[in-house]
Amino acid sequence: MKIPCKNELNSDNVELLLIDMDGTLGFSLIPEEDAINSALKWVSEEVTRIAGYLISEEEVMQLYKQIKIKQYKQYPLQTRRHDKRLRFTLLLEELSRSRHIELPANMIRKIMKIYWQVFQAEAAPYPKTHSTLEALKRRHKVVVITNNGKYEGEKKRRIFGLEPAKHYDLFITSEKLGGTCKPSEEYFKRVMQQVKSSLGIDVPTGRIAIIGDDPSGDITLANMSGVLSIRVKKDLHSSEQPKNDLEKACAEINEINELLTLL
Ligand SMILES: [Mg+2]
Structure with missing residues:
Protein backbone atom coordinates (compact mmCIF):
# COMPACT_ATOMS: atom_id res chain seq x y z
CA MET A 1 0.00 0.00 0.00
CA LYS A 2 1.42 3.38 -1.01
CA ILE A 3 -1.14 5.87 0.30
CA PRO A 4 0.47 9.26 -0.37
CA CYS A 5 -1.51 11.35 2.11
CA LYS A 6 -3.34 11.01 5.37
CA ASN A 7 -6.52 13.02 4.97
CA GLU A 8 -4.43 15.96 3.90
CA LEU A 9 -3.97 17.13 0.35
CA ASN A 10 -0.64 18.48 -0.74
CA SER A 11 -1.71 19.88 -4.08
CA ASP A 12 1.41 21.92 -4.83
CA ASN A 13 2.69 21.24 -8.30
CA VAL A 14 -0.09 18.88 -9.31
CA GLU A 15 0.39 18.68 -13.04
CA LEU A 16 -1.82 15.87 -14.29
CA LEU A 17 -5.47 15.27 -13.40
CA LEU A 18 -7.03 11.89 -14.11
CA ILE A 19 -10.77 12.47 -13.81
CA ASP A 20 -13.44 9.79 -13.79
CA MET A 21 -16.59 10.48 -15.85
CA ASP A 22 -19.72 8.69 -14.48
CA GLY A 23 -20.91 10.22 -11.23
CA THR A 24 -17.89 12.56 -11.09
CA LEU A 25 -18.55 14.87 -14.05
CA GLY A 26 -22.24 14.09 -14.42
CA PHE A 27 -25.28 12.48 -12.84
CA SER A 28 -25.08 8.96 -14.20
CA LEU A 29 -25.27 6.03 -11.78
CA ALA A 123 -28.38 11.75 -17.05
CA ALA A 124 -26.76 15.18 -17.29
CA PRO A 125 -23.49 16.95 -16.58
CA TYR A 126 -23.41 18.81 -13.26
CA PRO A 127 -24.11 22.55 -13.70
CA LYS A 128 -20.48 23.54 -13.00
CA THR A 129 -18.76 20.68 -14.85
CA HIS A 130 -17.98 22.47 -18.11
CA SER A 131 -16.70 25.73 -16.60
CA THR A 132 -14.65 23.81 -14.02
CA LEU A 133 -12.97 21.67 -16.66
CA GLU A 134 -12.23 24.71 -18.81
CA ALA A 135 -10.57 26.46 -15.85
CA LEU A 136 -8.64 23.35 -14.77
CA LYS A 137 -7.40 22.84 -18.31
CA ARG A 138 -5.65 26.22 -18.22
CA ARG A 139 -3.49 25.05 -15.32
CA HIS A 140 -3.21 21.26 -15.72
CA LYS A 141 -3.30 18.43 -18.19
CA VAL A 142 -6.81 16.98 -17.92
CA VAL A 143 -7.41 13.33 -18.79
CA VAL A 144 -10.85 11.73 -18.48
CA ILE A 145 -10.60 8.04 -17.56
CA THR A 146 -13.58 5.69 -17.64
CA ASN A 147 -14.24 1.98 -17.13
CA ASN A 148 -16.75 2.22 -19.98
CA GLY A 149 -16.07 0.49 -23.26
CA LYS A 150 -15.73 2.61 -26.40
CA TYR A 151 -19.42 2.62 -27.45
CA GLU A 152 -20.83 3.42 -24.01
CA GLY A 153 -18.02 5.83 -23.16
CA GLU A 154 -18.51 7.86 -26.33
CA LYS A 155 -22.28 7.92 -25.92
CA LYS A 156 -22.00 9.27 -22.37
CA ARG A 157 -19.28 11.73 -23.34
CA ARG A 158 -21.75 13.25 -25.81
CA ILE A 159 -24.63 13.21 -23.29
CA PHE A 160 -22.38 15.08 -20.84
CA GLY A 161 -21.36 17.54 -23.56
CA LEU A 162 -17.63 16.97 -23.04
CA GLU A 163 -15.60 18.33 -25.93
CA PRO A 164 -12.00 17.51 -26.79
CA ALA A 165 -9.53 20.40 -26.42
CA LYS A 166 -12.20 22.52 -24.66
CA HIS A 167 -12.82 20.30 -21.63
CA TYR A 168 -10.02 17.73 -21.67
CA ASP A 169 -6.68 16.86 -23.27
CA LEU A 170 -7.29 13.14 -23.53
CA PHE A 171 -10.28 10.80 -23.16
CA ILE A 172 -9.46 7.17 -22.31
CA THR A 173 -12.00 4.34 -22.44
CA SER A 174 -11.03 0.89 -21.23
CA GLU A 175 -10.72 -0.35 -24.84
CA LYS A 176 -7.59 1.75 -25.20
CA LEU A 177 -6.22 -0.03 -22.14
CA GLY A 178 -6.77 -3.53 -23.48
CA GLY A 179 -10.07 -3.93 -21.62
CA THR A 180 -8.61 -3.57 -18.14
CA CYS A 181 -10.56 -1.77 -15.38
CA LYS A 182 -10.06 0.33 -12.25
CA PRO A 183 -8.78 -0.37 -9.65
CA SER A 184 -5.72 -2.31 -10.82
CA GLU A 185 -2.09 -1.30 -10.94
CA GLU A 186 -2.07 -2.52 -14.53
CA TYR A 187 -4.85 -0.02 -15.32
CA PHE A 188 -2.79 2.86 -13.93
CA LYS A 189 0.33 1.71 -15.79
CA ARG A 190 -1.57 1.58 -19.08
CA VAL A 191 -3.18 4.99 -18.50
CA MET A 192 0.28 6.48 -18.01
CA GLN A 193 1.51 4.79 -21.20
CA GLN A 194 -1.40 6.40 -23.08
CA VAL A 195 -0.66 9.79 -21.51
CA LYS A 196 2.98 9.50 -22.55
CA SER A 197 2.26 8.39 -26.11
CA SER A 198 -0.66 10.81 -26.73
CA LEU A 199 0.41 13.92 -24.78
CA GLY A 200 4.17 13.37 -24.79
CA ILE A 201 4.53 13.85 -21.04
CA ASP A 202 5.95 11.61 -18.35
CA VAL A 203 4.58 12.81 -15.00
CA PRO A 204 5.93 11.49 -11.67
CA THR A 205 3.27 10.06 -9.31
CA GLY A 206 3.79 12.95 -6.85
CA ARG A 207 2.38 15.33 -9.45
CA ILE A 208 -0.73 13.35 -10.33
CA ALA A 209 -4.21 13.46 -8.80
CA ILE A 210 -7.08 11.06 -9.44
CA ILE A 211 -10.54 12.57 -9.03
CA GLY A 212 -13.57 10.31 -8.75
CA ASP A 213 -16.85 9.46 -7.05
CA ASP A 214 -16.29 5.77 -6.32
CA PRO A 215 -14.25 4.85 -3.22
CA SER A 216 -13.79 1.21 -4.29
CA GLY A 217 -12.80 2.19 -7.85
CA ASP A 218 -11.24 5.64 -8.25
CA ILE A 219 -9.94 6.27 -4.72
CA THR A 220 -8.58 2.74 -4.34
CA LEU A 221 -6.85 3.10 -7.71
CA ALA A 222 -5.22 6.35 -6.56
CA ASN A 223 -4.03 4.90 -3.28
CA MET A 224 -2.75 1.70 -4.90
CA SER A 225 -0.85 3.79 -7.45
CA GLY A 226 0.63 6.25 -4.96
CA VAL A 227 -1.06 9.38 -6.32
CA LEU A 228 -3.25 12.03 -4.68
CA SER A 229 -6.97 11.33 -4.50
CA ILE A 230 -9.96 13.64 -4.43
CA ARG A 231 -13.42 12.25 -3.90
CA VAL A 232 -16.45 14.00 -5.37
CA LYS A 233 -19.44 13.09 -3.20
CA LYS A 234 -22.17 12.94 -5.83
CA ASP A 235 -24.63 10.46 -7.35
CA LEU A 236 -25.10 6.91 -6.05
CA HIS A 237 -21.93 6.74 -3.90
CA SER A 238 -22.37 10.17 -2.27
CA SER A 239 -23.02 8.97 1.29
CA GLU A 240 -20.97 5.75 1.17
CA GLN A 241 -18.40 5.33 3.96
CA PRO A 242 -14.88 4.10 3.11
CA LYS A 243 -14.65 0.38 3.90
CA ASN A 244 -10.86 0.39 4.40
CA ASP A 245 -7.79 2.67 4.21
CA LEU A 246 -7.51 2.27 0.44
CA GLU A 247 -10.96 3.85 0.06
CA LYS A 248 -10.03 6.96 2.07
CA ALA A 249 -9.42 10.00 -0.10
CA CYS A 250 -6.89 12.78 0.55
CA ALA A 251 -9.72 15.28 0.16
CA GLU A 252 -13.49 15.20 -0.29
CA ILE A 253 -15.67 17.73 -2.05
CA ASN A 254 -19.42 18.02 -2.54
CA GLU A 255 -19.38 19.94 -5.82
CA ILE A 256 -17.05 19.62 -8.79
CA ASN A 257 -16.16 23.37 -8.85
CA GLU A 258 -14.55 23.03 -5.40
CA LEU A 259 -11.63 21.54 -7.34
CA LEU A 260 -10.71 25.06 -8.35
CA THR A 261 -9.94 26.08 -4.77
CA LEU A 262 -8.17 22.78 -3.98
CA LEU A 263 -5.87 22.66 -6.99
MG1 LIG B 1 -17.62 7.08 -11.43
Whole structure:
Protein backbone atom coordinates (compact mmCIF):
# COMPACT_ATOMS: atom_id res chain seq x y z
CA MET A 1 0.00 0.00 0.00
CA LYS A 2 1.42 3.38 -1.01
CA ILE A 3 -1.14 5.87 0.30
CA PRO A 4 0.47 9.26 -0.37
CA CYS A 5 -1.51 11.35 2.11
CA LYS A 6 -3.34 11.01 5.37
CA ASN A 7 -6.52 13.02 4.97
CA GLU A 8 -4.43 15.96 3.90
CA LEU A 9 -3.97 17.13 0.35
CA ASN A 10 -0.64 18.48 -0.74
CA SER A 11 -1.71 19.88 -4.08
CA ASP A 12 1.41 21.92 -4.83
CA ASN A 13 2.69 21.24 -8.30
CA VAL A 14 -0.09 18.88 -9.31
CA GLU A 15 0.39 18.68 -13.04
CA LEU A 16 -1.82 15.87 -14.29
CA LEU A 17 -5.47 15.27 -13.40
CA LEU A 18 -7.03 11.89 -14.11
CA ILE A 19 -10.77 12.47 -13.81
CA ASP A 20 -13.44 9.79 -13.79
CA MET A 21 -16.59 10.48 -15.85
CA ASP A 22 -19.72 8.69 -14.48
CA GLY A 23 -20.91 10.22 -11.23
CA THR A 24 -17.89 12.56 -11.09
CA LEU A 25 -18.55 14.87 -14.05
CA GLY A 26 -22.24 14.09 -14.42
CA PHE A 27 -25.28 12.48 -12.84
CA SER A 28 -25.08 8.96 -14.20
CA LEU A 29 -25.27 6.03 -11.78
CA ILE A 30 -28.80 6.63 -10.47
CA PRO A 31 -30.07 7.16 -14.07
CA GLU A 32 -28.34 3.89 -14.95
CA GLU A 33 -30.20 2.05 -12.16
CA ASP A 34 -33.49 3.56 -13.34
CA ALA A 35 -32.72 2.59 -16.94
CA ILE A 36 -31.97 -1.01 -15.93
CA ASN A 37 -35.18 -1.20 -13.87
CA SER A 38 -37.29 0.11 -16.77
CA ALA A 39 -35.71 -2.40 -19.15
CA LEU A 40 -36.31 -5.27 -16.71
CA LYS A 41 -39.94 -4.23 -16.22
CA TRP A 42 -40.44 -4.44 -19.98
CA VAL A 43 -38.68 -7.86 -20.10
CA SER A 44 -41.03 -9.17 -17.41
CA GLU A 45 -44.11 -7.97 -19.34
CA GLU A 46 -42.81 -9.38 -22.61
CA VAL A 47 -41.78 -12.83 -21.31
CA THR A 48 -45.07 -13.06 -19.40
CA ARG A 49 -46.94 -12.39 -22.66
CA ILE A 50 -44.89 -14.98 -24.57
CA ALA A 51 -44.98 -17.67 -21.83
CA GLY A 52 -48.69 -17.17 -21.17
CA TYR A 53 -48.21 -17.05 -17.39
CA LEU A 54 -46.74 -14.49 -14.96
CA ILE A 55 -42.97 -14.10 -14.81
CA SER A 56 -42.76 -11.30 -12.27
CA GLU A 57 -40.58 -8.20 -12.30
CA GLU A 58 -39.02 -9.33 -8.99
CA GLU A 59 -38.11 -12.69 -10.48
CA VAL A 60 -36.52 -11.09 -13.55
CA MET A 61 -34.62 -8.63 -11.32
CA GLN A 62 -33.33 -11.43 -9.11
CA LEU A 63 -32.08 -13.32 -12.15
CA TYR A 64 -30.45 -10.15 -13.50
CA LYS A 65 -28.59 -9.66 -10.19
CA GLN A 66 -27.33 -13.27 -10.22
CA ILE A 67 -26.09 -12.86 -13.80
CA LYS A 68 -24.34 -9.60 -12.86
CA ILE A 69 -22.48 -11.33 -10.00
CA LYS A 70 -21.44 -14.14 -12.38
CA GLN A 71 -20.32 -11.61 -15.00
CA TYR A 72 -18.17 -9.76 -12.41
CA LYS A 73 -16.55 -13.06 -11.40
CA GLN A 74 -16.01 -14.19 -14.96
CA TYR A 75 -14.33 -10.95 -16.06
CA PRO A 76 -12.38 -9.68 -13.02
CA LEU A 77 -11.19 -6.10 -13.53
CA GLN A 78 -12.12 -6.21 -17.19
CA THR A 79 -14.51 -3.93 -19.01
CA ARG A 80 -16.69 -6.86 -20.11
CA ARG A 81 -17.97 -7.10 -16.55
CA HIS A 82 -19.73 -3.76 -17.13
CA ASP A 83 -21.12 -4.69 -20.55
CA LYS A 84 -24.89 -4.30 -20.19
CA ARG A 85 -25.73 -5.63 -23.63
CA LEU A 86 -23.91 -8.85 -22.74
CA ARG A 87 -25.67 -8.98 -19.35
CA PHE A 88 -29.14 -8.54 -20.87
CA THR A 89 -28.31 -11.12 -23.56
CA LEU A 90 -27.33 -13.64 -20.87
CA LEU A 91 -30.57 -12.81 -19.04
CA LEU A 92 -32.67 -13.56 -22.12
CA GLU A 93 -30.78 -16.80 -22.71
CA GLU A 94 -31.38 -17.88 -19.12
CA LEU A 95 -35.09 -16.99 -19.25
CA SER A 96 -35.46 -18.86 -22.51
CA ARG A 97 -33.62 -21.92 -21.17
CA SER A 98 -35.29 -22.13 -17.74
CA ARG A 99 -38.80 -21.36 -18.99
CA HIS A 100 -38.58 -23.35 -22.24
CA ILE A 101 -39.76 -20.35 -24.23
CA GLU A 102 -38.53 -19.03 -27.52
CA LEU A 103 -37.72 -15.33 -27.41
CA PRO A 104 -37.55 -13.18 -30.56
CA ALA A 105 -34.05 -12.18 -31.67
CA ASN A 106 -34.90 -8.46 -31.73
CA MET A 107 -35.66 -8.37 -27.96
CA ILE A 108 -32.13 -7.30 -27.10
CA ARG A 109 -32.40 -4.30 -29.44
CA LYS A 110 -35.63 -3.18 -27.77
CA ILE A 111 -34.10 -3.62 -24.30
CA MET A 112 -31.11 -1.45 -25.20
CA LYS A 113 -33.42 1.14 -26.74
CA ILE A 114 -35.44 1.41 -23.50
CA TYR A 115 -32.21 1.47 -21.48
CA TRP A 116 -30.71 4.39 -23.41
CA GLN A 117 -34.00 6.32 -23.62
CA VAL A 118 -34.41 6.31 -19.82
CA PHE A 119 -30.71 6.97 -19.22
CA GLN A 120 -30.59 9.88 -21.64
CA ALA A 121 -33.71 11.47 -20.13
CA GLU A 122 -32.16 11.54 -16.64
CA ALA A 123 -28.38 11.75 -17.05
CA ALA A 124 -26.76 15.18 -17.29
CA PRO A 125 -23.49 16.95 -16.58
CA TYR A 126 -23.41 18.81 -13.26
CA PRO A 127 -24.11 22.55 -13.70
CA LYS A 128 -20.48 23.54 -13.00
CA THR A 129 -18.76 20.68 -14.85
CA HIS A 130 -17.98 22.47 -18.11
CA SER A 131 -16.70 25.73 -16.60
CA THR A 132 -14.65 23.81 -14.02
CA LEU A 133 -12.97 21.67 -16.66
CA GLU A 134 -12.23 24.71 -18.81
CA ALA A 135 -10.57 26.46 -15.85
CA LEU A 136 -8.64 23.35 -14.77
CA LYS A 137 -7.40 22.84 -18.31
CA ARG A 138 -5.65 26.22 -18.22
CA ARG A 139 -3.49 25.05 -15.32
CA HIS A 140 -3.21 21.26 -15.72
CA LYS A 141 -3.30 18.43 -18.19
CA VAL A 142 -6.81 16.98 -17.92
CA VAL A 143 -7.41 13.33 -18.79
CA VAL A 144 -10.85 11.73 -18.48
CA ILE A 145 -10.60 8.04 -17.56
CA THR A 146 -13.58 5.69 -17.64
CA ASN A 147 -14.24 1.98 -17.13
CA ASN A 148 -16.75 2.22 -19.98
CA GLY A 149 -16.07 0.49 -23.26
CA LYS A 150 -15.73 2.61 -26.40
CA TYR A 151 -19.42 2.62 -27.45
CA GLU A 152 -20.83 3.42 -24.01
CA GLY A 153 -18.02 5.83 -23.16
CA GLU A 154 -18.51 7.86 -26.33
CA LYS A 155 -22.28 7.92 -25.92
CA LYS A 156 -22.00 9.27 -22.37
CA ARG A 157 -19.28 11.73 -23.34
CA ARG A 158 -21.75 13.25 -25.81
CA ILE A 159 -24.63 13.21 -23.29
CA PHE A 160 -22.38 15.08 -20.84
CA GLY A 161 -21.36 17.54 -23.56
CA LEU A 162 -17.63 16.97 -23.04
CA GLU A 163 -15.60 18.33 -25.93
CA PRO A 164 -12.00 17.51 -26.79
CA ALA A 165 -9.53 20.40 -26.42
CA LYS A 166 -12.20 22.52 -24.66
CA HIS A 167 -12.82 20.30 -21.63
CA TYR A 168 -10.02 17.73 -21.67
CA ASP A 169 -6.68 16.86 -23.27
CA LEU A 170 -7.29 13.14 -23.53
CA PHE A 171 -10.28 10.80 -23.16
CA ILE A 172 -9.46 7.17 -22.31
CA THR A 173 -12.00 4.34 -22.44
CA SER A 174 -11.03 0.89 -21.23
CA GLU A 175 -10.72 -0.35 -24.84
CA LYS A 176 -7.59 1.75 -25.20
CA LEU A 177 -6.22 -0.03 -22.14
CA GLY A 178 -6.77 -3.53 -23.48
CA GLY A 179 -10.07 -3.93 -21.62
CA THR A 180 -8.61 -3.57 -18.14
CA CYS A 181 -10.56 -1.77 -15.38
CA LYS A 182 -10.06 0.33 -12.25
CA PRO A 183 -8.78 -0.37 -9.65
CA SER A 184 -5.72 -2.31 -10.82
CA GLU A 185 -2.09 -1.30 -10.94
CA GLU A 186 -2.07 -2.52 -14.53
CA TYR A 187 -4.85 -0.02 -15.32
CA PHE A 188 -2.79 2.86 -13.93
CA LYS A 189 0.33 1.71 -15.79
CA ARG A 190 -1.57 1.58 -19.08
CA VAL A 191 -3.18 4.99 -18.50
CA MET A 192 0.28 6.48 -18.01
CA GLN A 193 1.51 4.79 -21.20
CA GLN A 194 -1.40 6.40 -23.08
CA VAL A 195 -0.66 9.79 -21.51
CA LYS A 196 2.98 9.50 -22.55
CA SER A 197 2.26 8.39 -26.11
CA SER A 198 -0.66 10.81 -26.73
CA LEU A 199 0.41 13.92 -24.78
CA GLY A 200 4.17 13.37 -24.79
CA ILE A 201 4.53 13.85 -21.04
CA ASP A 202 5.95 11.61 -18.35
CA VAL A 203 4.58 12.81 -15.00
CA PRO A 204 5.93 11.49 -11.67
CA THR A 205 3.27 10.06 -9.31
CA GLY A 206 3.79 12.95 -6.85
CA ARG A 207 2.38 15.33 -9.45
CA ILE A 208 -0.73 13.35 -10.33
CA ALA A 209 -4.21 13.46 -8.80
CA ILE A 210 -7.08 11.06 -9.44
CA ILE A 211 -10.54 12.57 -9.03
CA GLY A 212 -13.57 10.31 -8.75
CA ASP A 213 -16.85 9.46 -7.05
CA ASP A 214 -16.29 5.77 -6.32
CA PRO A 215 -14.25 4.85 -3.22
CA SER A 216 -13.79 1.21 -4.29
CA GLY A 217 -12.80 2.19 -7.85
CA ASP A 218 -11.24 5.64 -8.25
CA ILE A 219 -9.94 6.27 -4.72
CA THR A 220 -8.58 2.74 -4.34
CA LEU A 221 -6.85 3.10 -7.71
CA ALA A 222 -5.22 6.35 -6.56
CA ASN A 223 -4.03 4.90 -3.28
CA MET A 224 -2.75 1.70 -4.90
CA SER A 225 -0.85 3.79 -7.45
CA GLY A 226 0.63 6.25 -4.96
CA VAL A 227 -1.06 9.38 -6.32
CA LEU A 228 -3.25 12.03 -4.68
CA SER A 229 -6.97 11.33 -4.50
CA ILE A 230 -9.96 13.64 -4.43
CA ARG A 231 -13.42 12.25 -3.90
CA VAL A 232 -16.45 14.00 -5.37
CA LYS A 233 -19.44 13.09 -3.20
CA LYS A 234 -22.17 12.94 -5.83
CA ASP A 235 -24.63 10.46 -7.35
CA LEU A 236 -25.10 6.91 -6.05
CA HIS A 237 -21.93 6.74 -3.90
CA SER A 238 -22.37 10.17 -2.27
CA SER A 239 -23.02 8.97 1.29
CA GLU A 240 -20.97 5.75 1.17
CA GLN A 241 -18.40 5.33 3.96
CA PRO A 242 -14.88 4.10 3.11
CA LYS A 243 -14.65 0.38 3.90
CA ASN A 244 -10.86 0.39 4.40
CA ASP A 245 -7.79 2.67 4.21
CA LEU A 246 -7.51 2.27 0.44
CA GLU A 247 -10.96 3.85 0.06
CA LYS A 248 -10.03 6.96 2.07
CA ALA A 249 -9.42 10.00 -0.10
CA CYS A 250 -6.89 12.78 0.55
CA ALA A 251 -9.72 15.28 0.16
CA GLU A 252 -13.49 15.20 -0.29
CA ILE A 253 -15.67 17.73 -2.05
CA ASN A 254 -19.42 18.02 -2.54
CA GLU A 255 -19.38 19.94 -5.82
CA ILE A 256 -17.05 19.62 -8.79
CA ASN A 257 -16.16 23.37 -8.85
CA GLU A 258 -14.55 23.03 -5.40
CA LEU A 259 -11.63 21.54 -7.34
CA LEU A 260 -10.71 25.06 -8.35
CA THR A 261 -9.94 26.08 -4.77
CA LEU A 262 -8.17 22.78 -3.98
CA LEU A 263 -5.87 22.66 -6.99
MG1 LIG B 1 -17.62 7.08 -11.43
